[in-house]
Amino acid sequence: xxxxxxxxPAEFYYGDTEAKKYTQNTRNQQIQASMxxxxxxxxxxxxxxxxxxxxxxCGSGLSGEILDDEGYIWTGLDIAPSMLEVALEREVxxxxxxxxxxxxxxxxxxxxDGAISISVLQWLLTAPTSHHTSSPPFRLKKFFTSLHSALxxxxxxxLQFYPSDDDQIQLVTGIAxxxxxxxxxxxxxxxxxxxxxxxxxxxxxxGMSGGPSSDSQQVPQGLQGDGDELEEEGKxxxxxxxxxxxxxxANGKRKSQKVIDRDWILKKKELYRKRGKESVPRDSKFTGxxxxxTF
Amino acid sequence: xxxxxxHNILACHVKGCTSNNFPLQLQGVQIELREAEFxxxxxxxFLPKIEWKALVDTAKEARxxxxxxxxxxxxxxxFLKNLHHVLLEIHIxxxxxxxxxxxxxxxxxxxxxNMLLAEHEVG
Ligand SMILES: C[S@@+](CC[C@H](N)C(=O)[O-])C[C@H]1O[C@@H](n2cnc3c(N)ncnc32)[C@H](O)[C@@H]1O
Numbered sequence: 153x154x155x156x157x158x159x160x161p162a163e164f165y166y167g168d169t170e171a172k173k174y175t176q177n178t179r180n181q182q183i184q185a186s187m188x189x190x191x192x193x194x195x196x197x198x199x200x201x202x203x204x205x206x207x208x209x210c211g212s213g214l215s216g217e218i219l220d221d222e223g224y225i226w227t228g229l230d231i232a233p234s235m236l237e238v239a240l241e242r243e244v245x246x247x248x249x250x251x252x253x254x255x256x257x258x259x260x261x262x263x264x265d266g267a268i269s270i271s272v273l274q275w276l277l278t279a280p281t282s283h284h285t286s287s288p289p290f291r292l293k294k295f296f297t298s299l300h301s302a303l304x305x306x307x308x309x310x311l312q313f314y315p316s317d318d319d320q321i322q323l324v325t326g327i328a329x330x331x332x333x334x335x336x337x338x339x340x341x342x343x344x345x346x347x348x349x350x351x352x353x354x355x356x357x358x359g360m361s362g363g364p365s366s367d368s369q370q371v372p373q374g375l376q377g378d379g380d381e382l383e384e385e386g387k388x389x390x391x392x393x394x395x396x397x398x399x400x401x402a403n404g405k406r407k408s409q410k411v412i413d414r415d416w417i418l419k420k421k422e423l424y425r426k427r428g429k430e431s432v433p434r435d436s437k438f439t440g441x442x443x444x445x446t447f
Numbered sequence: 448x449x450x451x452x453x454h455n456i457l458a459c460h461v462k463g464c465t466s467n468n469f470p471l472q473l474q475g476v477q478i479e480l481r482e483a484e485f486x487x488x489x490x491x492x493f494l495p496k497i498e499w500k501a502l503v504d505t506a507k508e509a510r511x512x513x514x515x516x517x518x519x520x521x522x523x524x525x526f527l528k529n530l531h532h533v534l535l536e537i538h539i540x541x542x543x544x545x546x547x548x549x550x551x552x553x554x555x556x557x558x559x560x561n562m563l564l565a566e567h568e569v570g
Contacts, residue, residue: 204496225535240559248448249560249562250563252564255460256460260498263456263496419494
């Protein structure tokens, strides 16, 4: 199968069926979760005050739920209505916007304390139409310039994505630099085909670590190894971080882990009907059944 | 769910619309109130980013007049509670946001604003 971003525009690729499949696949949930935690680690936010974050290409809220759990207040943008619909159903706390990030963002300067984006940027590397505003460089420029302005100084944006080759990495980082960002690329597990992950780690101003010393500008190190221990390690790390953030966010909100099962879905549907939402799917014997992973 | 915290940082992003493009005016809105956990530390760090007049005016449109016209210097508990309510508990569910400058309409449906532009509006 060719890469999703080459098959159809995102808002069609992530239609109703794919949006549900994507969100319910437990393997996918794990991967997106571990990349979200890694992105938060690379954001390096001060632990003292709760931050206001932007989730770029938030999709169905797999990354957003973690932001909720960690006590962040956030806003999410996505171009696919079906993905946003699933995010609504999953009751994430962030505000959701239907937006094409390649058209630029409309936020007042300095609004966000940081931004993350998980598995999205590769979608900006293909042209949705032949109009000149559709070329990848044009769209990347609109996106990075408006993102740079929406972030406060100093702060960071961490964007995990799937480049198809090094030229794409060059293109993306080049345009990010022109837009005023410092920073660069962090590659985790560079020697593993399977576990290799590319994070664009961008700084506004000094990128907000420490003082004005020169190493505050330094791009963090990628994780080494072949990532085989990824899952195990990831789990252990979550637990550790969970515990420490728990007391950190003593005033913040705290939610129990969401378990998506039949009861949970029925409860949510009931809630939506009560709120007068139309088009809640009817309950059937298939509701919340276990599905085989499809890839 | 557009909370007023997010409405307060929104500006119009239509091509060439760069001044007087904020705050987006609300029209025909349906409001829902939803409780959120009170977090005074967050409010204090967010306070400097707020466009105060825009927030007070928008809150009024949502029939909330609990905020003082000037941002107070003393952040007592009562003020923070009111601010918390306005920023994080008032949700715009339906309606339209209109740019005060170019009059572009951003419709909100099911709590989700449609910020998509036509090709000629991008640039
Ligand atoms: C692989 S999903 C990732 C979703 C979410 N971040 C997660 O971790 O589960 C990619 C998302 O990028 C969104 N996307 C693609 N192109 C976009 C664009 N131009 N503007 C906004 N979102 C876009 C898609 O709609 C899809 O929801």
